Amino acid sequence: EAGVTQFPSHSVIEKGQTVTLRCDPISGHDNLYWYRRVMGKEIKFLLHFVKESKQDESGMPNNRFLAERTGGTYSTLKVQPAELEDSGVYFCASSQPGHGFTDTQYFGPGTRLTVL
Amino acid sequence: AQTVTQSQPEMSVQEAETVTLSCTYDTSENNYYLFWYKQPPSRQMILVIRQEAYKQQNATENRFSVNFQKAAKSFSLKISDSQLGDTAMYFCAFIFAGNNRKLIWGLGTSLAVNP
Numbered sequence: 001e002a003g004v005t006q007f008p009s010h011s012v013i014e015k016g017q018t019v020t021l022r023c024d025p026i027s028g029h030d031n032l033y034w035y036r037r038v039m040g041k042e043i044k045f046l047l048h049f050v051k052e053s054k055q056d057e058s059g060m061p062n063n064r065f066l067a068e069r070t071g072g073t074y075s076t077l078k079v080q081p082a083e084l085e086d087s088g089v090y091f092c093a094s095s096q097p098g099h100g101f102t103d104t105q106y107f108g109p110g111t112r113l114t115v116l
Numbered sequence: 117a118q119t120v121t122q123s124q125p126e127m128s129v130q131e132a133e134t135v136t137l138s139c140t141y142d143t144s145e146n147n148y149y150l151f152w153y154k155q156p157p158s159r160q161m162i163l164v165i166r167q168e169a170y171k172q173q174n175a176t177e178n179r180f181s182v183n184f185q186k187a188a189k190s191f192s193l194k195i196s197d198s199q200l201g202d203t204a205m206y207f208c209a210f211i212f213a214g215n216n217r218k219l220i221w222g223l224g225t226s227l228a229v230n231p
Binding site for chain 2: 044
């Protein structure tokens with residue numbers, strides 16, 4: 001079974017440009033999460049999809065970030081326009097609800113975004 | 117506020133020896149789950165071990181075990197018989213039971229296993 005995949009693995013863009021990150025969850029996983037790790041800081045939650053619906057987007061930094069999950073399969077995270085502080089590693093995770101306890105999140109390799 | 121503290125930014129251990137990584141957390145919730153994840157240099161985040169807060173018995177997974185002290189809000193990870201492949205960044209995290217499924221993370225501990 002394929003794990004969570006993310007594309008690209010690394011992106012370098014100029015300030016003001018647009019970048020779109022993609023995440024393909026484990027097949028059949030309804031839950032999809034985006035997290036971000038800025039250098040020197042904790043990994044922070046961005047948002048959570050249940051199928052195609054946004055369950056929780058309380059961690060999204062501002063309206064320059066747009067996440068979608070059309071059809072409840074893969075997800076994209078677009079940053080437009082990118083700012084210097086958006087640099088970091090963006091992780092995607094997916095999970096499937098278990099029975100009696102919370103589900104375990106499985107992570108992709110991350111996309112390292114560098115904004116110059 | 118819910119926080120996770122990993123007080124050891126870097127650690128090293130000799131191959132075959134035992135090492136303990138510390139983690140403390142702060143929450144007013146009673147039902148939650150604790151995790152240790154590792155991220156090797158190849159960058160894929162991997163689940164190491166998980167612990168349900170309502171269970172008193174410490175979780176173990178082969179060479180990995182935890183010392184969970186709920187009253188002290190402590191969740192340390194012990195790695196026995198360290199191997200070179202254990203070299204990685206280790207993250208402690210927790211999540212509340214129920215619908216709020218966001219993981220709350222520590223800063224991580226970079227562990228180097230030396231030959």
